[in-house]
Structure formats: C-alpha cells, structure tokens
Amino acid sequence: MSEKNTVEPLLEIRGLKVGFSTQNGDVTAVNGVDLTLMPGQTLAIVGESGSGKSTTAHAIINLLPGTGKITEGSIKFNGQELTALSESELEKVRGRQIGFVPQDPMSNLNPVWSVGFQVEETIKANGVASGKKEIRAKAIEVLKQAGLADAEKRLKQFPHQFSGGMRQRVLIGIGLSANPQLLIADEPTSALDVTVQRTILDHLDELTKEKNTAVILITHDLGLAAERAEQLVVMYRGKIVEAGPSREILENPLHPYTQRLVAAAPSLASRRLSSVKKDSSVAEFDLSAVAAQRTAAVAAKETVIQVTNLCKDYTIRGGSGLKKSSFSAVKNVSFSIARGTTMALVGESGSGKSTVAKMLLGLEKPTSGDIVIDGLRVADLSAKDLFGLRRRMQPVFQDPFGSLDPLVNIFNTIAEPLVTHKVGSRAQRRDRVMELLDQVSLPRTIATRYPNELSGGQRQRVAIARALALKPDIVILDEAVSALDVLVQAQILALLHELQQELGLTYLFITHDLAVVRVIADNVCVMSKGEIVEAASTQEVFDNPREEYTKKLLEAIPGANIKLGNKS
Amino acid sequence: MANKDTHYVAPLDETPIAAVDSVSVAEKPSNLWIDAWRDMRKRPMFYISGVLIILVTLVALFPGWFTNVSPDTNCLLANSNAGPTAGHPLGFTKQGCDVYSRIIHGTSTSLSVGIVVTVMTAVLGILFGAFAGFYGGWLDSLLSRAGDIFFSIPYILAAVVIMSVFSKNRDVIVISLAIGIFAWPSTARVLRAEILRVKNSDFVMASTAIGVSRFRILWRHVLPNSIAPVIAVTTISLAAAIVAEATLSFLGVGLPPTFMSWGNDISQAQGDLRTAPQTLIWPSLALSITVLAFIMMGEVVRDALDPKARALR
Numbered sequence: 001m002s003e004k005n006t007v008e009p010l011l012e013i014r015g016l017k018v019g020f021s022t023q024n025g026d027v028t029a030v031n032g033v034d035l036t037l038m039p040g041q042t043l044a045i046v047g048e049s050g051s052g053k054s055t056t057a058h059a060i061i062n063l064l065p066g067t068g069k070i071t072e073g074s075i076k077f078n079g080q081e082l083t084a085l086s087e088s089e090l091e092k093v094r095g096r097q098i099g100f101v102p103q104d105p106m107s108n109l110n111p112v113w114s115v116g117f118q119v120e121e122t123i124k125a126n127g128v129a130s131g132k133k134e135i136r137a138k139a140i141e142v143l144k145q146a147g148l149a150d151a152e153k154r155l156k157q158f159p160h161q162f163s164g165g166m167r168q169r170v171l172i173g174i175g176l177s178a179n180p181q182l183l184i185a186d187e188p189t190s191a192l193d194v195t196v197q198r199t200i201l202d203h204l205d206e207l208t209k210e211k212n213t214a215v216i217l218i219t220h221d222l223g224l225a226a227e228r229a230e231q232l233v234v235m236y237r238g239k240i241v242e243a244g245p246s247r248e249i250l251e252n253p254l255h256p257y258t259q260r261l262v263a264a265a266p267s268l269a270s271r272r273l274s275s276v277k278k279d280s281s282v283a284e285f286d287l288s289a290v291a292a293q294r295t296a297a298v299a300a301k302e303t304v305i306q307v308t309n310l311c312k313d314y315t316i317r318g319g320s321g322l323k324k325s326s327f328s329a330v331k332n333v334s335f336s337i338a339r340g341t342t343m344a345l346v347g348e349s350g351s352g353k354s355t356v357a358k359m360l361l362g363l364e365k366p367t368s369g370d371i372v373i374d375g376l377r378v379a380d381l382s383a384k385d386l387f388g389l390r391r392r393m394q395p396v397f398q399d400p401f402g403s404l405d406p407l408v409n410i411f412n413t414i415a416e417p418l419v420t421h422k423v424g425s426r427a428q429r430r431d432r433v434m435e436l437l438d439q440v441s442l443p444r445t446i447a448t449r450y451p452n453e454l455s456g457g458q459r460q461r462v463a464i465a466r467a468l469a470l471k472p473d474i475v476i477l478d479e480a481v482s483a484l485d486v487l488v489q490a491q492i493l494a495l496l497h498e499l500q501q502e503l504g505l506t507y508l509f510i511t512h513d514l515a516v517v518r519v520i521a522d523n524v525c526v527m528s529k530g531e532i533v534e535a536a537s538t539q540e541v542f543d544n545p546r547e548e549y550t551k552k553l554l555e556a557i558p559g560a561n562i563k564l565g566n567k568s
Numbered sequence: 569m570a571n572k573d574t575h576y577v578a579p580l581d582e583t584p585i586a587a588v589d590s591v592s593v594a595e596k597p598s599n600l601w602i603d604a605w606r607d608m609r610k611r612p613m614f615y616i617s618g619v620l621i622i623l624v625t626l627v628a629l630f631p632g633w634f635t636n637v638s639p640d641t642n643c644l645l646a647n648s649n650a651g652p653t654a655g656h657p658l659g660f661t662k663q664g665c666d667v668y669s670r671i672i673h674g675t676s677t678s679l680s681v682g683i684v685v686t687v688m689t690a691v692l693g694i695l696f697g698a699f700a701g702f703y704g705g706w707l708d709s710l711l712s713r714a715g716d717i718f719f720s721i722p723y724i725l726a727a728v729v730i731m732s733v734f735s736k737n738r739d740v741i742v743i744s745l746a747i748g749i750f751a752w753p754s755t756a757r758v759l760r761a762e763i764l765r766v767k768n769s770d771f772v773m774a775s776t777a778i779g780v781s782r783f784r785i786l787w788r789h790v791l792p793n794s795i796a797p798v799i800a801v802t803t804i805s806l807a808a809a810i811v812a813e814a815t816l817s818f819l820g821v822g823l824p825p826t827f828m829s830w831g832n833d834i835s836q837a838q839g840d841l842r843t844a845p846q847t848l849i850w851p852s853l854a855l856s857i858t859v860l861a862f863i864m865m866g867e868v869v870r871d872a873l874d875p876k877a878r879a880l881r
Contacts (some may be wrong), residue, residue, distance in 0.1 A: 241583045244575030254577040257585045361777050390779040402770035407599055407792045417778045450599035463774070 116155030223559020693755025701763030
C-alpha cells in the first residue's frame with residue numbers, strides 16, 4: 001500500500017457535481033463525487049439506472065448530453081485540470097489520452113460509412129499516424145488487436161455486416177487506437193449475449209493489461225464489476241455510498257444499499273445458497289432465500305404442458321430477386337412441464353426461445369409438431385376453444401414500457417381480460433382488480449393512473465396483475481425481468497415465487513440469464529440455434545452440465561468465477 | 569478517501585436509502601392527452617387562435633349579433649365602390665352593398681365548407697388508413713392504391729372539373745364534396761404510417777394473447793395511439809379547405825353569386841383594386857385571419873401532441 005502511494009494518481013475527482021436544467025428547474029445528477037484512479041488500475045462504477053454512474057464518466061471528458069453541466073468540483077487528469085480546459089484543448093485529451101467505449105454497439109457506428117473509414121478517421125483525428133498508407137496499416141493493426149481475424153477485408157465492410165459483438169470489438173479498437181492512458185467503458189457489453197460479453201471483456205482485459213491502460217468500467221452488474229475490476233465504487237442517487245477493493249465490498253458490504261445489491265444480484269445469490277445470513281434490512285431482496293426454498297424436491301406431478309417435435313420454419317426472401325429460402329427458427333423441440341413447477345427455457349438471442357413461447361400462446365402457428373395443454377391439442381382447437389384456452393394461459397412480456405397501452409389507465413388495463421372474457425358484473429370486476437393490485441403489492445390508488453407515470457418494475461407488476469386476472473394455471477414469462485434494475489428484478493422474482501406458492505401456478509420462464517434461472521426454476525431446457533441441447537433439473541444443469549454449450553454459458557455468468565469465502 | 573485498499577462507506581445520514589420502487593401518487597394522473605392539454609394551456613398562441621376561432625364561429629352562427637345591415641337587399645348603385653360612411657365602416661361594393669355586412673354574412677359559408685370538408689376527409693382518411701394499415705395484405709394494397717389514384721390528381725384541379733359538371737346545382741354540400749373527395753388520401757397516409765408503427769407494439773401482442781378480437785384491438789388500442797398526428801393534420805386541413813372554397817369561387821367555378829362567400833366577393837372586386845381597394849382588402853383580410861387562426865391552432869395541437877418536440881423546447 002505504501003509503495004503505491006508514491007505514484008501520482010492518474011485521475012483525481014474531487015467534489016464533482018453535475019446538474020441538468022429541465023423544465024422543472026435544475027436537477028442534480030451527480031452530487032459530490034470523489035474518485036482516485038492509479039495508472040493501470042481498473043475501477044468499476046456500479047449503480048442502478050439514474051444513479052449518476054454514466055453521468056460521472058461522461059463528465060470526465062465533458063460528453064454530457066444536452067443541458068448537462070459541471071456545476072462544482074475538480075477533475076485532475078495527470079495533474080491537468082480538465083474542467084478548466086477549452087473545447088479545443090479537451091479535444092486533444094479525448095481519444096489520445098482518454099479513450100471511450102460507448103454502450104450500444106448497434107447505434108454508435110455510422111451506418112453509411114465503412115468500418116475502415118471510421119477507424120481511419122479516429123486515427124487521423126488523434127494524430128497517431130499520418131500518410132494514407134500508414135493510417136491504413138494502423139487501422140488494420142487496430143482491428144487485428146481488437147480481435148477481428150481478417151481485418152484487411154473487414155475494413156471495406158459496413159457496420160450492418162458485423163454482428164453486435166464484432167461492432168463492440170471495433171468500438172473498443174477505436175477507443176484504444178491512440179494508446180490512451182485511461183479507457184472509459186460505459187456498459188460496453190450490456191447489449192450482448194453472455195458468451196460474447198465474456199470474450200469481449202477477456203479481450204479488453206488483455207489489451208489494457210498489455211498497454212497498462214487504466215479502465216473505468218461502468219456497469220449495473222455487480223458480479224461483472226467484481227470480476228473485472230480491482231476497485232469498486234457503488235453509486236446511489238448521485239452519491240458514492242461505498243468504495244473500496246471489490247472482493248472486500250462483496251464479502252463485507254457495509255452500506256445498507258450495497259447490502260441490498262449484493263443480496264439481490266442473482267449471480268451472487270445462487271452462490272450464497274449455503275451461507276445465508278439473515279438480516280431484516282435485506283430480507284426483502286434476498287434471492288438466496290427464494291432459491292433455498294426452491295431446492296426442496298419437487299414431487300412428481302401431472303404434466304400440464306406437453307410439447308413434442310415442435311418445428312417452426314420461416315420463409316425469407318433471398319438476396320437476389322424473388323428467390324425464397326426457408327429458415328428453421330425452432331427444430332424438433334420437445335419438453336413437458338409438470339403442474340405447479342417452473343420450467344426455464346434458456347438461450348442466447350436467436351436461439352428460438354421466444355418463438356416457442358409465441359407458438360404456445362397461439363400467436364404463431366407451428367410448422368409441425370404438437371402442443372398439448374392439459375390433454376388438449378392446440379392445433380385441433382376451434383377459435384372458440386382457443387379463446388377458452390387463453391383464459392387458462394397468460395403471458396407477461398419483456399418490455400414493461402411497451403406491453404401496456406399508454407392511453408388506457410391501470411384499472412382498465414387489468415380489467416381488460418375480465419371484460420374480454422365477460423367475467424362477472426361491473427362491481428365484481430372492480431373488486432377483482434383491487435384484489436389483484438393487492439396481490440402484486442401496488443397501492444389501490446394507482447388504478448386511475450396511466451402507465452407512463454409508473455417505473456419499469458411497477459409496470460411489470462401491472463402486467464403480472466393483468467396476466468393473473470382470469471386466474472390462469474399457466475403463466476408464460478418471456479424475459480419478464482430482463483429489462484429491470486437488479487433490486488427491482490429481485491422484488492419481482494420474489495413476487496413471482498410468492499404467487500406461485502399461493503396460487504399453484506405453472507411457469508414457463510424464458511430468459512437469456514442463467515443466473516436468474518437458478519433462483520427461480522425447477523427444470524431447465526437450454527436452447528441453441530433452435531434446438532434443445534440440454535434438459536434437466538436446475539440442480540443438475542448447474543452442478544453437472546453435460547453439454548459443452550451449457551458449460552460455456554455457465555462460465556460466462558458474470559461473477560461466476562468469484563470465490564466467495566465465508567469469512568464474513 | 570476512496571484510495572487504494574481503503575474501504576470507504578458513506579455516512580448513512582448523508583445517503584438515506586429510499587424504498588425500492590415506491591409509488592408516488594402525489595401528482596395528478598397524466599397521459600398523452602392530459603399532458604397535451606396542460607401543455608397547450610401554457611401557450612399564448614393557443615389563446616389567441618382559440619379566441620379567433622370562437623369569434624369566427626359566433627359570427628357564422630349568429631351574423632345578426634354583429635350587423636343589422638342587409639348584405640344583399642337595399643344595395644344602392646349610387647353607393648357603388650364608395651368609401652366608408654357612418655353605419656357602413658368598411659365602405660361599399662361595386663353593387664353598392666355594405667362590405668362589412670357581406671363579410672359577416674359570408675363567414676358561415678366559408679366555415680361550413682371548411683367543417684364539412686374536414687369531417688369528410690377525416691372519416692374517409694381514418695377508414696382507409698386504419699383498415700389498410702392494420703389489416704395489411706391485399707386489403708392494404710387495394711386501399712392504398714385507391715388512395716394513390718386520388719392522391720395523384722391535384723384536388724383543386726379535380727374540384728374544378730367536378731364543379732363544372734355540377735354547374736346547375738352548386739351549393740355548400742356540392743363544393744365541399746368536390747374538395748373533400750380528393751383531399752382525404754394525405755390523412756389516410758399519415759394514419760396508415762402511424763398504425764403500422766403502433767400495431768407492432770407489445771401491448772397489441774398482449775391484448776391478442778388475452779383473446780381480444782382484432783377489431784376491438786384496432787378500435788381500442790391501436791387507433792387511439794395513432795390518431796394524434798391525424799388531429800394535427802386535420803386542423804390545418806380545415807384552413808386549406810376554406811382557401812380552396814375561396815379559390816374555386818374566385819375562379820368562377822365555386823358557389824353561384826347568390827351565395828354570400830368571401831371567395832365570391834374577392835373575385836368580383838378584383839377589377840376594382842385600384843379604384844376601390846377596400847372591396848378586395850377587407851374580405852381577403854377576413855379570409856387570412858380565419859385561415860391563420862386554424863393553422864396556428866394546428867401548430868399548437870401538433871406541438872402539444874409530440875412529446876419529443878415538447879422536450880426540445
């Protein structure tokens with residue numbers, strides 16, 4: 001410790017305050033942040049959306065959007081005061097000394113220019129190389145370093161020809177092209193699949209270690225932060241609530257907010273199964289408690305959903321002319337779900353898991369194969385019977401912002417299934433809606449409100465209440481918690497668990513997040529490229545995965561490699 | 569502070585933690601329409617155009633409140649093109665009729681043409697646009713091509729032809745039909761584009777999964793969420809219809825001279841612009857102010873209904 005203190009810090013932030021002026025007056029997004037970063041160190045800033053973590057990072061190189069302004073404090077980089085620099089002086093710092101990797105690889109490359117042009121532009125702007133040939137050579141080198149194999153060929157291609165992971169590699173390459181001393185990575189992998197995320201972050205680690213670049217990693221995922229960074233900063237409502245070495249914070253969180261976060265992180269919760277420490281302030285978010293209850297063996301029960309050899313082909317227009325080709329989204333999928341249990345369908349994007357859900361719900365017609373629900377073959381059902389089946393099987397969708405009609409108030413949203421299926425009188429429907437609001441722990445006064453006034457978690461509660469209105473036996477949850485902040489996600493997962501216990505619901509839980517699966521599911525089917533590659537009980541899949549693909553997925557869970565000792 | 573190897577914890581009293589996801593019900597309920605209404609009421613332009621529109625409507629409904637001079641009887645040729653006198657503040661037309669009174673009595677013609685055309689384009693546009701956008705497939709192709717055919721003919725040109733055919737029985741309804749029959753495709757297009765966007769929303773899928781019928785989804789969920797731009801377009805098209813009526817009357821294929829109409833008066837005054845400018849200027853001014861009021865209202869409505877534009881202001 002003493003030897004490190006002789007080194008000058010690379011970045012020193014003192015009392016940073018950032019404000020945004022809005023119609024309703026000024027809002028302070030960052031309220032007095034102190035940070036110290038040594039050369040070559042990796043620091044992660046963790047927090048929920050709106051905590052000010054991205055704003056802090058953007059403030060360093062003054063990339064604040066719109067009306068944002070640094071109102072107080074100092075940012076010293078290499079002894080130079082960044083807040084005092086003019087725009088043109090700052091441009092020399094950006095890129096050359098401080099690199100930046102943005103969040104969304106899909107929108108941060110300009111679609112009308114080739115990837116090569118955009119890399120060369122950065123190299124030119126940062127004065128890394130001069131002369132056409134040298135710039136080209138440097139661009140190829142940057143892309144090669146970023147892990148793109150045939151870089152020469154790739155230079156001429158356009159962003160839409162790259163996958164999300166490859167685009168993120170390009171952006172990391174651009175960020176590191178001028179060998180900056182500091183790289184700011186703003187949620188660099190949150191839009192990517194876990195396995196891709198892992199390779200990208202591994203690669204980023206390698207590059208920055210090699211060049212001794214300091215990194216500020218911004219993320220909402222505590223597990224990921226702890227795995228990748230030595231130093232951890234937890235932000236909450238514009239303030240730092242806890243900071244220190246990652247391992248230390250994970251094992252011994254002191255601030256109640258951090259305690260909540262640690263308890264709610266699914267990836268960590270599943271590892272803490274045995275060492276549950278009861279604490280009333282975090283009990284509400286403690287996913288390990290939920291998971292512990294679940295490990296009680298599931299007795300053999302009757303099958304409620306039986307899917308056999310389900311296939312779905314899509315015809316797509318070929319590249320040239322009117323030629324059509326067919327694409328199999330789902331191939332020979334078979335599984336069954338027992339009453340009152342949760343089955344998780346896990347896979348990365350494009351694995352066909354959502355298509356299976358849509359076919360179950362009757363929103364898509366299967367090309368071949370059978371879906372039998374409670375002894376009824378869905379394919380044989382008349383429109384009237386299908387309508388009846390909908391009463392017993394209800395969905396909750398991923399996007400809490402899209403799945404509620406913004407112009408229909410909460411009462412009418414929850415009452416819609418009742419009205420559609422002509423259940424009860426007006427007064428009875430009213431009572432049922434109120435009862436449902438109680439069940440999902442929302443205040444009754446919310447009934448006259450509109451969805452845009454609610455947070456994501458609250459909207460998802462409304463969506464769950466709507467799904468439960470007709471007292472279904474089966475609920476299909478399509479990525480129902482993926483878009484939510486960790487704490488809210490933990491609350492919703494606990495709610496789903498409670499409702500299942502109370503009402504004996506059968507869940508089909510579709511997700512890309514294996515960490516969540518461990519907490520909520522009894523059985524798991526792992527899907528890859530339209531096929532089920534592994535199906536077993538949750539315990540078995542996690543302790544004893546048989547397929548290579550499943551192992552890869554498990555390893556990619558952020559934080560999976562952290563050994564949590566029981567020293568606390 | 570947050571230095572290497574030190575474990576910093578913020579004092580609890582400085583960083584109190586709130587309940588996760590608590591519901592605030594302190595503010596009034598709000599959705600797009602409520603917000604738009606609140607937003608409009610903050611804008612001076614809303615009041616200016618609103619007062620003008622109410623005034624024009626009152627004049628159209630109760631011309632007797634504003635003048636007791638007859639617009640077309642008791643015209644004395646002795647007063648032909650004469651300037652203002654007591655009781656006749658805006659002077660006289662070529663026929664010796666009171667200009668002010670003619671403007672007052674002509675208002676109802678302009679306004680009713682505007683309203684009939686607007687209702688017609690809105691109904692046709694919403695029907696065609698909604699069904700084409702929502703059901704898609706061959707119905708979309710059929711309805712959209714039908715719209716394209718009407719769209720490809722300039723509606724003033726079409727109206728001139730129609731009015732020439734119906735030269736025997738021109739009245740407010742006929743001229744409105746002549747304008748409206750070719751004016752609806754733009755409304756239909758705006759709505760169709762919006763419906764294509766909205767119908768892919770998750771809430772539509774959620775309602776389908778509940779078992780709500782297709783038509784009810786269109787009526788209850790998709791249309792209300794797509795109608796905002798149509799309302800803005802419609803307010804402005806009311807102004808366009810008033811102009812179109814005046815244009816047709818000016819060209820001599822509009823309403824017959826027996827109808828009191830600003831377009832007719834402007835048409836008849838064009839020869840005397842130098843000698844008696846008041847006969848042309850006053851009806852033109854009435855037309856401009858009315859049109860301006862509706863265009864301003866359309867702008868206010870459009871801004872209020874577009875939250876993105878609102879955020880930028």
